[in-house]
Amino acid sequence: MIRNNKLIAALALSAACTGAHALNDQPAVGQSATTSFATAPGAHFILNGGLTYGGDTLVTVNYSDGSSGKVKAGSFVQLGAGMLFQMQDNPVALQITANYHYDLERGSNGSVLFYRYPIEALAYYTGNERWRLGGGVRYVANPMRTINLNGTMYRISFDNAFGLVGEAGYAITPDFWVNVRAVLEKYQPRDYTINGAFSANMSTSPSVNGNHLGVNFTYQF
Numbered sequence: 001m002i003r004n005n006k007l008i009a010a011l012a013l014s015a016a017c018t019g020a021h022a023l024n025d026q027p028a029v030g031q032s033a034t035t036s037f038a039t040a041p042g043a044h045f046i047l048n049g050g051l052t053y054g055g056d057t058l059v060t061v062n063y064s065d066g067s068s069g070k071v072k073a074g075s076f077v078q079l080g081a082g083m084l085f086q087m088q089d090n091p092v093a094l095q096i097t098a099n100y101h102y103d104l105e106r107g108s109n110g111s112v113l114f115y116r117y118p119i120e121a122l123a124y125y126t127g128n129e130r131w132r133l134g135g136g137v138r139y140v141a142n143p144m145r146t147i148n149l150n151g152t153m154y155r156i157s158f159d160n161a162f163g164l165v166g167e168a169g170y171a172i173t174p175d176f177w178v179n180v181r182a183v184l185e186k187y188q189p190r191d192y193t194i195n196g197a198f199s200a201n202m203s204t205s206p207s208v209n210g211n212h213l214g215v216n217f218t219y220q221f
Helices: 005-021
Strands: 042-056 057-062 070-073 076-086 091-106 110-125 131-149 152-158 161-173 176-182 189-195 197-201 212-221
Touching: 042 091, 042 176, 057 091, 057 110, 057 131, 070 091, 076 110, 076 212, 091 131, 110 152, 110 161
Parallel strands: none
Antiparallel strands: 042 076, 042 212, 057 070, 076 091, 091 110, 110 131, 131 152, 131 161, 152 189, 161 176, 176 212, 189 197
16 A cells, blocks of 8 residues: 555644634733633533544554554544533533544555544533543444455444543633543454455454543534
């Protein structure tokens, strides 16, 4: 394979998040010099995106230029949207998001992809205006590893999974947060297909470690 560097995707995500920050960094006319970073009570629509790393290596790809890349069970990009509800009388916020999480290596004759659809439910302590600390659970739907090589599709399906999430966030602006997170989860292989045709039952195979660390950005409306 001829390599398509993951750095491009990482730089694009960073630029998008920086741009969102810049758009909201200018003070409004007449705005007080002292800005409150406390999230207003009530419901807020949120968008998030970030980078993750970790988990077992699912596939190692060797490229024609001598380099190599790995698709891992805890990497690489997670994007999502959802709702955050800040309680009126308690320093607690509840958040639920639907996400797409994937790792990818791509070359001239094919690609390797591991993707899944996590739904996360988190609770935060928000007693400090600029910091929040929380955790919760995530339900990972339809985990799938695919290898598309010269037109042939090799696919491993995994059982849906549950994971645990811990997260600490810091407010860059009242609406823009950077979060550091850790996730514990594992995936159980289910079956193996070639071009959609059943090839093998993998339910007795060892589970795959999907534990990972990550940094993401959240913008709330």
